[in-house]
Amino acid sequence: MDLLNDRERFLIYQLDSTYKDRYQQDPCANPSLVYFVGDRFEFSCTWSAASGRIPTFRKNPAKFIHRQSLKIYTGQEKLAIMGWPVNGTLAQGMLTTTVPSLDPARSDFLAGNSMHVANCAIVMMVALSCFGYRDIK
Numbered sequence: 001m002d003l004l005n006d007r008e009r010f011l012i013y014q015l016d017s018t019y020k021d022r023y024q025q026d027p028c029a030n031p032s033l034v035y036f037v038g039d040r041f042e043f044s045c046t047w048s049a050a051s052g053r054i055p056t057f058r059k060n061p062a063k064f065i066h067r068q069s070l071k072i073y074t075g076q077e078k079l080a081i082m083g084w085p086v087n088g089t090l091a092q093g094m095l096t097t098t099v100p101s102l103d104p105a106r107s108d109f110l111a112g113n114s115m116h117v118a119n120c121a122i123v124m125m126v127a128l129s130c131f132g133y134r135d136i137k
Helices: 006-023 075-081 088-093 104-111 117-129
Strands: 034-036 064-066
Touching: 006 034, 075 104
Parallel strands: none
Antiparallel strands: 034 064
């Protein structure tokens, strides 16, 4: 919690209270609950509670927090969530090399506003299957 400012701490408190009211459950008991602490509470509850999915990543430096552990996702973890091979295990499974993501700001920028790698692969496969070899005589 030391990496959070007062506004972010208060936002977590507000989101926790709202979660308890809506679901009659302690938010710490949900292992897949993720909060985005870049929006104002009055604007929206940006969390994974309703859909069970991590909120859309953005290019801004705001934090995504795993509620149960209060861990802040790093840029490299966001890339891994989006399917990028950022470590040897993921790269080996995809039969490729790792994506160099040494600069945290660049990793956040890449993860924000992007599509999942598997979605891009499917789009490319469909597009490429529309073309074929044509013998011109």
